[in-house]
Amino acid sequence: MKRRWKLLIAFALVASACIGGCVVLSWDAPPPADGDLVPVRSEVPAEENGFRWFDGVQLPEDPEDAEDPGEPSREDWSPEAARQAVERGRDLLERFDRSLEAPRFQVPPIQSLEDPVEYLAVIGHCARLAQWRATLRFEAGEEREAIDMVVKVVALGHRLEGAEGDLITVDHGIAVKSIGADLLRHLVQRTRLPDEDVLRALGALESLGAHEKGLAYAFKLEYQLHSGLIAALGAGELRILDPSILDAQSKAQMPFIGRVAFKPNATRHAAAAYFRALVHYRAPWRDSPAPIGPGGPVPELEISGWPTPNAVGKCLNAVRLPTIGHGLVSVGKSRLDLAAPAVLFALRRHARDAGSLPAALDELVPRYLPRVPLDPFDAKPLKWSREKRSIWSVGPDRTDKGGCAGDDQYARGCDDPTYELEP
Numbered sequence: 001m002k003r004r005w006k007l008l009i010a011f012a013l014v015a016s017a018c019i020g021g022c023v024v025l026s027w028d029a030p031p032p033a034d035g036d037l038v039p040v041r042s043e044v045p046a047e048e049n050g051f052r053w054f055d056g057v058q059l060p061e062d063p064e065d066a067e068d069p070g071e072p073s074r075e076d077w078s079p080e081a082a083r084q085a086v087e088r089g090r091d092l093l094e095r096f097d098r099s100l101e102a103p104r105f106q107v108p109p110i111q112s113l114e115d116p117v118e119y120l121a122v123i124g125h126c127a128r129l130a131q132w133r134a135t136l137r138f139e140a141g142e143e144r145e146a147i148d149m150v151v152k153v154v155a156l157g158h159r160l161e162g163a164e165g166d167l168i169t170v171d172h173g174i175a176v177k178s179i180g181a182d183l184l185r186h187l188v189q190r191t192r193l194p195d196e197d198v199l200r201a202l203g204a205l206e207s208l209g210a211h212e213k214g215l216a217y218a219f220k221l222e223y224q225l226h227s228g229l230i231a232a233l234g235a236g237e238l239r240i241l242d243p244s245i246l247d248a249q250s251k252a253q254m255p256f257i258g259r260v261a262f263k264p265n266a267t268r269h270a271a272a273a274y275f276r277a278l279v280h281y282r283a284p285w286r287d288s289p290a291p292i293g294p295g296g297p298v299p300e301l302e303i304s305g306w307p308t309p310n311a312v313g314k315c316l317n318a319v320r321l322p323t324i325g326h327g328l329v330s331v332g333k334s335r336l337d338l339a340a341p342a343v344l345f346a347l348r349r350h351a352r353d354a355g356s357l358p359a360a361l362d363e364l365v366p367r368y369l370p371r372v373p374l375d376p377f378d379a380k381p382l383k384w385s386r387e388k389r390s391i392w393s394v395g396p397d398r399t400d401k402g403g404c405a406g407d408d409q410y411a412r413g414c415d416d417p418t419y420e421l422e423p
Contacts, residue, residue, distance in 0.1 A: 028263040032272045034227075037279075039220040041109060041164055050102030050159065053095040054119050054126075060088065072135040073186040079139065082132040089129040096126040100152055105159035110166050113225055120172040123160060127153050127176040131183050143191050147201045150187065153180030154208050154338070162214030166225065167327050170211075170218045174334045177208070181337035188345040189422045195349065202342045209338060210331050216279045222324050223275040227268055230316070234264035267313030274321050281328060329396045332376035333417055336393050339373040340419040343382065343391055347421055357386045357421075392418040 046052055062085075069082035086093065099105065107119070130153050138146035157176030163169055184205075188198055343361070346368035351357050358364060361372045361384045372381040375393045384391045385403060392403035395416045404414040 050099035161211035262312035
C-alpha cells in the first residue's frame, strides 16, 4: 500500500513538473508599453505640400537609343547626352523646382510593407536631371547659378529625409543628397567664383545635415511595421512551415510548439528596446559624440541550448533589425558627403595662398575652416594625407586602411569613404 502511494505521489510530482514546465515554456510576456514608439504624423495642407508635384507622376521611358550622360566628374561624361536628357525631362525639372517652393514636404502615409512607393524613383530621376542641368550651366559659364542648383538638389534630399516616411524613404533622401554633394565637391574645385560666393553655398549645407526628426519618425514607423509583421505571424496569417508536410501527431503538437517557439509579446519587447536605442542613439552630429559602428544597439539573439523559448521571435528580430539599424551608417556616410566639399575647398584655398598643401587639417583652422569635421564612425577628426591628396573616414568597421585613393583600393579590400583633391 505504501509503495502504491509513493508511486502515485511520484507520478503526481512528475506530472506537475511537466505541466509547470509546459506552462513556463508557453508563457508569453504582457504587451510592451510602446506608446513612445508611435509616430505622430503632421497635418500638412495639400496646397502647402511640395510632394503634390510628384504625386501620381510616372517615371518616363527614355528612347531605346538614348545615351546615358554618365557622371559629370568622370571621363565618360557626355554633355550632348545630358542636354538631350534635360530637354526630355523639362516637365520633371519644373516639378522639381516647384516642389522646393512649397513650405512643407510630406509623402503619403505608409501603413504596410507592401505600400507602393514608385514616387521615390521619380524623385531620384529628378535629382539626376537637376545634376546634369547644373553641370551644363557650369560648363556654359553660369557658375553661380549652377552651384545654387546643386544646393537645391541637396535640399530636396533633406526634405525627403524628413517627409515622414519609412526608412526606405530616408535612404532615398540620403541618396538624393549624395547626388548633389558629389557634384558640389567637383564644382567647388573647378570654380572661378569669388571665395565668398562659394562659402555662401557651402554654408547652406550646414542646415541640410542629418534630419533627426525624420530619422526618428522613420525608426518609429519601422517599429510599427515590424510589430505588424509579428502580429501577422502570431495570428497565422504568415507561415514559416507548410502544414502539409507534417504527419497527424506533429500537427497535433504544433499549437504547443508554436507557443514555445514564438512569443509575440516577448518579440515586441526586444524589438521595442532596439528601436528606442536607434531613436535616441547619440552620434557626432548631435550634442554628445558617440561613434557609429559595432558599439551600436544589437538585438537579443540567444538560440543555444534546448528548449529555446521564442527561438522564432529572436531569429526574426536578428534577421530584420540589424538591416534597419544600418540606417545609422547611411546617415553617417551622408554626413561625410556633405562635409567633404568644404574641406576640399579649404585645402585648395590654402594651396593657393600658401603655395602648398597643409601637412595636417589643423592648419586650416580657423582661417579656412571653423573646425576639422568629426568622423561619424570614430568621433575623431577626419584623416588627411598630403601625399595621397585625400581625406577619408575609417568607415563603419572603424579600421583605418589609409584611405581608398589609388588604383589598388579594390585589391586591398579598402572600403574607407575617401574624397580626393582634384589636380
